[in-house]
Amino acid sequence: MSSELDGGDDDEISPISVILPAEEAGINKLSFPNDGVASELQHHFIRSINSTLSIRQLPSQGLSFQLWPAATTLVNLLDDQRSHPETNPLTATLTASRDGSERRTLKILEIGSGTGLVGIAAAATLGAQVTVTDLSHVISNLQFNVEANASILAANGGFVQVAPLHWGEAIDPELIGREFDLILASDVVYHDHLYDPLIQTLRGFLLGGGNPKMVFVMAHLRRWKKDSGFFRKARKLFEVEVLHTDPPPPGSRIGVVVYRFAAKQSKKLAIGSSNQG
Numbered sequence: 001m002s003s004e005l006d007g008g009d010d011d012e013i014s015p016i017s018v019i020l021p022a023e024e025a026g027i028n029k030l031s032f033p034n035d036g037v038a039s040e041l042q043h044h045f046i047r048s049i050n051s052t053l054s055i056r057q058l059p060s061q062g063l064s065f066q067l068w069p070a071a072t073t074l075v076n077l078l079d080d081q082r083s084h085p086e087t088n089p090l091t092a093t094l095t096a097s098r099d100g101s102e103r104r105t106l107k108i109l110e111i112g113s114g115t116g117l118v119g120i121a122a123a124a125t126l127g128a129q130v131t132v133t134d135l136s137h138v139i140s141n142l143q144f145n146v147e148a149n150a151s152i153l154a155a156n157g158g159f160v161q162v163a164p165l166h167w168g169e170a171i172d173p174e175l176i177g178r179e180f181d182l183i184l185a186s187d188v189v190y191h192d193h194l195y196d197p198l199i200q201t202l203r204g205f206l207l208g209g210g211n212p213k214m215v216f217v218m219a220h221l222r223r224w225k226k227d228s229g230f231f232r233k234a235r236k237l238f239e240v241e242v243l244h245t246d247p248p249p250p251g252s253r254i255g256v257v258v259y260r261f262a263a264k265q266s267k268k269l270a271i272g273s274s275n276q277g
Helices: 069-083 091-097 117-126 136-148 150-155 192-206 227-234 265-276
Strands: 027-034 037-046 051-057 107-110 129-134 159-164 182-186 215-220 238-245 257-263
Touching: 037 069, 037 117, 051 117, 051 136, 051 150, 069 117, 069 182, 069 215, 069 257, 091 182, 091 215, 107 117, 117 129, 117 136, 117 150, 117 159, 117 182, 129 136, 136 150, 136 159, 182 192, 192 215, 192 227, 192 257, 227 238
Parallel strands: 107 129, 107 182, 129 159, 182 215
Antiparallel strands: 027 037, 037 051, 215 257, 238 257
């Protein structure tokens, strides 16, 4: 049996069967047609700011347009961190990212944003500047969801911009930038052909000469045995730490796990030396 640092135990679970169910607590869902495409508007109450985020899903358009379980875990942790920072597992990472100053505005990048719920919630609960990213065909729905929550973001000092990002390709600093404090993601490890492009993108940010304190926080629900392959590759470049584990939901043996990835010092030194040479 593998450890959580390898991605979980040995169960084999279909990703299609663990998309967040409609009856998930705290979420209200409405379905309606939109230009011939069935859409679902979900409402997520964020207790710490006494506000409800509205997120449009387009299930018929593919998995990138639906809410996955790990996103809800991150949103719940962000919500709780604002109310109970002294006991929240994200607090140490957020405090370090702010260099100990609560007044410093965090700059956050979300990769594989999908519906954008996590990035929007991060901006609203942390008063952060967030860039949400995904493949080009997902951008229009991401923009819709950002605009649908613009008033909540403004009221809480948050700002969200949308940009395309294709893993494994060169990072456009003009479009996205490099000087982030924190990278967030949820449920981005599920297709093995994306492991190397994802790691290449993470390497570009965490080891690419930007903010040396930048870290990656990822919520992950293990579905396949092969998920451990991503973690084996990642640990060659990054220190990987478990920050939080959800209890398994009814009928399951596993829950969502939240990981923190930080660049290994030896890799920073090696890349720095090669750049100087």
